[in-house]
Amino acid sequence: MDTPAELPPFATHAVANQPPPFAPRDLWADDAALREAVEREGGGAFVARLQRYGAFAGDGLLALSVDAHRDKPRLRSHDAFGHRIDTVEFHPNYHAIMGAAIEHGVAGLSWHEPAPGAHVARAALSYLHHQSEPGTSCPLTMTHASAPVLRHAPALGEWMRKAAAPHYDGRDVAAADKPGLTLGMGMTEKQGGSDVRANQTVATAIGGDEYELVGHKWFFSAPMSDGFLVLGQAPAGLTCFLLPRWHPHGGKNALRLMRLKDKLGDWSNASSEVEFQNAWAQRVGEEGRGVATIIEMVMLTRLDCMLGSAGEMRMALSQALHHTRHRRAFGKPLAEHALMRNVLADLALESEAATALAIRVAGAIDRAPRDPREAALARIATAIGKYWICKRAPAFVNEAQECLGGAGYVEESLLPRLYRQAPLNSIWEGSGNIQCLDVLRALAREPEAGQALLAELDAARGRDDWLDARIDPLADALSGRTPLPEAQMRSWVERLALALQGALLLRAGSPVAAAFCRSRLGGGHGLGFGTLPDELDFVAIAQRGVPA
Template sequence: MTETSFATHEVFNQSPPFEDVDLFGLDRPLVEAVAMNQGSAAHADLSAFGHHWGSAQMAARGRLANENTPKLKTFDARGQRRDEVEFHPAYHELMTESVHAGIHNSTWTAHGTPAGDASEVIRAAKFYMAAQVETGHLCPVTMTRAAVAALGAQPDLLAQVMPVLGSKRYDHSFAPWPDKLGMTIGMGMTEKQGGTDVRSNATTAIRDGEAYRIVGHKWFMSAPMCDAFLVLAQADDGLSCFFMPRFRPDGSVNGLQFQRLKDKLGNRSNASSEVEFTGAYALRVGEEGRGIRTIIQMVQLTRQDCAIASAGLMRSGLAHALHHARHRSVFQKHLADQPLMQTVLADMALQVEASVALVMRLCRAFDEAPADANEAAYMRLLTPAVKYWVCKSAPGFIYEAMECLGGNGYVEDGILARHYREAPVNAIWEGSGNVMCLDVLRALSRESDAAMSVLQGLMMETAGLTGAAEAASLIARTFLRPDSERAARLAVETLAKLAAAAALNAVHPAHAELFAASRLKPQLGILYGAADLSAEQGRELLTRALPD
């Protein structure tokens, strides 16, 4: 009698997991961009980091941290207010690894001054690789690093903080920061009635001796288990910046009462909260009335990290799509050998190559800005432009990567669905697209000579590339228009792409020409708001869409 088998679940023609790989060594565009921007001395360190973060163990930690989301514990068992947030152990393990690698502090000296020596570029390469594994936990990491810049406005406080912040030990115990082995710092700016318009903040600061008592709220305060926060509040002389620890000097829990955790589209591993301040103890950072000028030093750095993380997400999407296509066979050929798929993947690779060249070039400007006025001007003008283009490009890019995997890309078993939910946040946080465009216009108006010098430098660096001269002309014409704000999106996108072509030209001239030919000419913006419409045309379109 013939035995019949009912086993039908033979798995074949599926790509193996993309893990236990070297995220640095496998990424030639990253390796070359780091070397071009003075970071080659860290090759061995970055290779070790890439091997570790590319491991199956780290991938599992990223998955677990997102599947087991943070939980708010408002009270303890006896009814005492605690306002703690509990995280899965995988989240703490990710934080431990990032802090041990110095991603939160390696760009600063022990005294809180810029470390130089390509520290921004080297740290960015690690941030870029870590974002490919798990992006949510990088929120407190980037805020901690960036907070040092704002604390520089209060040297005595900075001197107290740096010995703890300068540690490479992650300590998630709920205790006063001076008693801990290491610390993290968050930020609270936006309120429910104002959002980006922080000048409309209603939170007040009442002087109490050398300190202040803060009364009010914040609509978004991410990473609420940080040991302290930089917050904005209205003092006697106007909007000011304050250092608000989780504990008062007497050891009691400070008056930060978390109302709820935000239920976000992505960024699930990271807690974001609504908070009320009930007479919370705080110390002023910088002068009263200069809060925006103080905290913008922090925001400049967090914007930089938004761009780095988005570039990292795109790199991960490309790597997973290409890995899958090289293993999956369709119509007797591997997907990667099918002409149409090959074209799609190659164009995606070109986008990532330009993006990583651009963010690493921007990071070099951060390294050199303290001693070089031209690099400082590049940093101020290009940071919002780079954030605008890279961060707004990422969601569509990740979608394309998902499509390369077909149904496998759309299910939660893989990482791309998580990347897709994660991708929009970097374009929204730290200033949305319109805010970035306004910041570019502001830099142009305040430092027009320096900004024009940067543009001239980009023209020199892209001389001979297809469409580069026309792109530079469009940028200059738009910014000189009396209604430049109306056409700012196209100009800012073009500025970022011109800067990307320049950065890539220094790394790989042949690919820079490919990028310029396909992105600079014709000068077509791919993002909404790039169409050059008159006010009348805009009103007609909107009225047709929804009569007011």
């Protein structure tokens, strides 16, 4: 370090004790928990693809994401001559990010390469992508999740093929003129929120499966998508429709972007309010069966909420470990102080458990068409994981910010972006209460869901005393012997989530499984992070989290 006498003229100080740049970092190679989970859940055939995207996500994608977030999308309702154009302008990096993600399969791998394990690999791609660029995860997720809905309308086969294709085309032109398509969705209206049956948008049949829609959507996600799955009231009740940006017979469709939402985070992505003025749409599924038709999309987007929150935790952990391993305080690196070791190990435990659960649900979805028990597990575990992992993300990211101190509150650290993003996944696609009610509904109406979850827990019996003590009380609820009161469902879902995470880590043979069960199921863990018992090996847990 330069002494004051050795500094150049007018230099007030030497820059010292600062960590090196985080990037480039290989997000796949660093993540043992992800690699093991992908192999365990059947995605091993896609490892080469995941290796490539993990290296890109920790380098090129991070670089592109900076301006995509800093230069927010802008609505242009009219051109310079007064013509209505309803277009959204993005920074060029947004389109570069979308192109790279779609070409690598983040949106369509499950459908254009439908081999066993494809859903698992696509989930891992989404997890890697979200760590570096969460905003574009919204249109990527909706494009992926639209495919099973479009299957309900054979006439939309070309839409499904192009949505699954590894091609991105950001031009505002008709779907027929593009090699690949993106899809958004619009369900929420001012008066309804999660209660979509209160929707007021009116759908009037004009011949066959064609309708015209009059109404509005209070949240209209990714408004520059090529088409949107929306709900409207047809004569037989709430119905699902595909509403394209361009009318199939020429010209722009009659959807009017009223304004863009000024959001807490998710800055690279546009969200809007829209009105339909006799907008053309094609019915998807039967009239009056709108919720049943679109529910498959909702299930897949909820999986991506889990993956996104797990990815945010992972990146926050990586940033915290990178900083504390290089930054010195009171004579040694921050990461070598006892209390900081506890915090970092606690974050690493939480991150690995979140990753294990999210990828396990992806594996269940992958096997669901061939295995009824896996389908039942996916049904209930999706709601449990969506509730718990997404709830944990904001507190997790904030704890990681504390590890960096004031630097964690500055945009260059990436953590402010993650912190703004962290609450979104717990709200989008059904808030916490909706997920808990979904678990209650599944246990009451689909006994096979409770049985599948109990089997998942029972498979880990005898491996940890703390887990064994938790399973019996849960078994009564999962088997229907104990009625669950609605007002207590958050408590029950929390217990189910922790037991399921512990069981998954134990069955996987994770070296941190016992520490997770001891801390999360043993009753000694505090409300925050950094309250692990002394007997745990903090250094080894953190090293497994992200290698030094």
